[in-house]
Amino acid sequence: MMVQKLVVIGAGMASGRVLEHLFEDMPGAYDVTLFGAEPRGNYNRIMLSPVLSGEKTYEDIVTHDAGWYAAHHVTCRFGETITKIDRARKVVISAKAETPYDKLLIATGSAPFMIPIAGRDLPGVMPYRDLDDTNAMVAAASRPGARAVVIGGGLLGLEAAAGLRLRGMEVVVLHLMGHLMERQLDPAAGYLLQKDLERRGIKVHCKAQTKAILGNGHVEAVLLDDGTIYDADIVVMAVGIRPETRIATDAHLEVERGIVVSDQMVTSDPDILAVGECVQHNGQLFGLVAPLYDMAKVAAKTLTAEAAAFRPQQTSTKLKVTGVDLFSAGDFAEGDGREEIVFRDPSRGVYKRLVLQDNRLIGAVIYGDTADGNWFFGLIKDQTNIADMRETLIFGPSYQGGASTDPMAAVAALPPEAEICGCNGVCKGKITEAIAGGAITLDAVRAKTKASSSCGTCTGLVEQVLAVTLGDAYAASTVKPMCPCTDLAHEDVRRLIKTRALKSIPAVMQELGWKTSCGCHSCRPALNFYLLADWPLEYQDDRQSRFVNERNHANIQKDGTYSVVPRMWGGVTSARELRAIADAADKYDVPMVKVTGGQRIDLLGVKKEDLPAMWADLNAAGMVSGHAYSKGLRTVKTCVGTEFCRFGTQDSTGLGIKLEKLLWGSWTPHKVKLGVSGCPRNCAEATCKDVGVVCVDSGYEIGVAGAAGMEVKATELLAKVTTEAETIEIITAFIQLYRENARYLDRPWKWVAKVGLPWVQATVVEDSATRRALVERFDVSQSVYRKDPWTEHARPEERAAWAPLADLTLEAAE
Amino acid sequence: MTQAPSSWIDIGALSDIPLRGARVVRTQGGCIALFRTVGDQVFAIDDRCPHKGGPLSEGIVHGTRVTCPLHNLVLDLETGLALGEDAGSVATHPTRVEDGRIWLDAALLEKRSAA
Incomplete structure (x- = not known):
């Protein structure tokens, strides 16, 4: 067989793996020429984080050295960029030369996405993609007292932040979304992660909209939309990647978001293959290493004319930050026909959530104790029927087989030295002793042993011990839980928010063992109030946890319109105010104007989209919201x-x-x-x-x-x-x-x-x-x-949010 | 499951809807509420509670459910069915989210004469 020429564009992890398979499957079948934009061969890019943090060196993560390339007769052309593919003549063109190919493999990977804001071209603003970026960050960190702002709280951004912090920098992470790593984690796990990072001295700012990067000749600070300014010596942008497809587009290959490939990793040109982050397969893009390696295997088979097809597998995620234990896999969104099992151990900072559908595990998010992560991942990948182990599934593989599933029987079987209350170190024996001594109610046991008197999450267990010990003689407590999401009463929740300094809704739900992932319409408004009342400076009011009237600063009426009530201080008004009210009533076609029992005037029947403009008019006459809608x-x-x-x-x-x-x-x-x-x-x-x-x-x-x-x-x-x-x-x-x-x-x-x-x-x-x-x-x-919500929401940039998102009745009329 | 529509229209950006919130789309057949859950799923249902016609888009969103702002009926966003003791349902509409954009069934442009 004649030796064919294989040209590879891109010397990254995907193409490196293709070459390994190729030389193993059919050594000598191809004469390989390898182009890479970086002036070095293939290294393990996902291990850049340990290099950044100083836990590894570049040499540790090199996968193919000069000796390996020589042994396989690979012609290396590192640092030489291919500018064009001429498909008619089957050559690739660089600034230096033309190189002919029989088969071409494109593995150009992806480019970091730089958000288009002012100042992004300043020296000191960098992506986090390759060894040069890493070295630049290490150099910046070597200056004493240097400060870094990392934009992006995803996998890459957080690894960068952790690495820079270990190098001694002051680090702030800015994240656009409400919690970190929102693609891999739910809010509860995101909260634990944030807590862990903050403990390491990394400041995390969520819901941060970056407005501009400031600096004169070099980056000096980052400005957010809300006016916050963070000083910075470097800014690392890690907000995402996009497939590097330019060369394929120029060659008129089929390109959508990525270079379109078949199951065999072949592009629209049968002699050109593509693998890695630059490709799009079945409409999907890829950024994690496992599917890239699968692609490599298939591409090598295709090059040696063996049948193979790429099938994307489930992927799992782990964050490579030493000491932070998190794991996520599969699909963990809520949905119809899906059930979830949630386990929280607040004292150990453990959170586990499994998502089940049709007796199969389809997703898992684990924080704090990820030892069972791979076992869960196996169940997801193999689509194992878990019906028989459902009750104990969340406790992992060591609990499977033979164990009783009746919680009462399980409590009855506990030995006397089994710990029931972790906070106060109370074991079962101490509780049964107290019961024998006459403490036959929850409160009595609490008073005598201190069990369940701190965080309260073991209350259910203590009650079960009471029930098992006393049998029918035990009258269950009459404490009314706040809502079905928790066993705790309002009073307990208020007390615990104060004593344990819980300052966010996810914090309350995690630390107090909420049974749902985001509460319900009953507990969320209550928690929102408790938090803003107890932590006015730290807590950020959550509009989406407010009832409609407080969210929209107007009273909803039965037909979906609203009523508007301007404040009249002490019931005193003036001719000027009355005129402005009359004008507003005319201008917005208010169907009813009524005097209220609270000595002011109610404008009833206002359409939601008219509210901001009406408020602006009333503001202009010196009036503010009357809060006729508030718990206030x-x-x-x-x-x-x-x-x-x-x-x-x-x-x-x-x-x-x-x-x-x-x-x-x-x-x-x-x-x-x-x-x-x-x-x-x-x-x-x-x-x-x-x-x-x-x-x-x-x-x-x-x-x-x-x-x-x-x-x-x-x-x-x-x-x-x-x-x-x-x-x-x-x-x-x-x-x-x-x-x-x-x-x-x-x-x-x-x-x-x-x-x-x-x-x-x-x-x-x-x-x-x-x-x-x-x-x-x-x-x-x-x-x-003490501020007027009308002024805030009447601002021109806020008004669009009050109107429908789209009006299809207009488009249909055209 | 509803049959997949033959054509889609781009309605707006996912980020236009607050997390655990909703926005309204006006159609010939009445308003449709577009919900965004905490897990970034998007659901479209008629913006009219089967109980007394309340605007569901103004309800509190929890998990994949919404509570009607008028009388606290809880509806499942995915099936449109009332939960718990309550009966009733609202129509659901297929949605698609891609690259941060939300798409709705283009048939909503023509469907149903004005209600």
């Missing part, structure tokens, strides 16, 4: 007081306006309405409000916990004081105490009934230090939340 401060109803009324004893209108200007914008467990009456005739109906002040000659009577809804109830006297300043301080402290302690959707009257008025009085009236601390915390929170 609604209105302060007043009478005219000493200003005009012949019976008035104090300036009730003035006090009402002061209170409203102080309290507006604050979020509370449920809505809060105030009233201030200027005399005991009580025209402002202050005695059935959440907080009501009745002015008298000698000062101010502050009542709280009134109701005039489904329940009707007069206020109870919280305090009687002589000055306006004291009145304001006590009311502010009361509102803050309510914000910090009440369960979500309890109005003040309900909450006060639970905690008792004497405790409230002791805290906000008698204890002046605590009162002042509450006021201080309220002020901190208001520094974030």
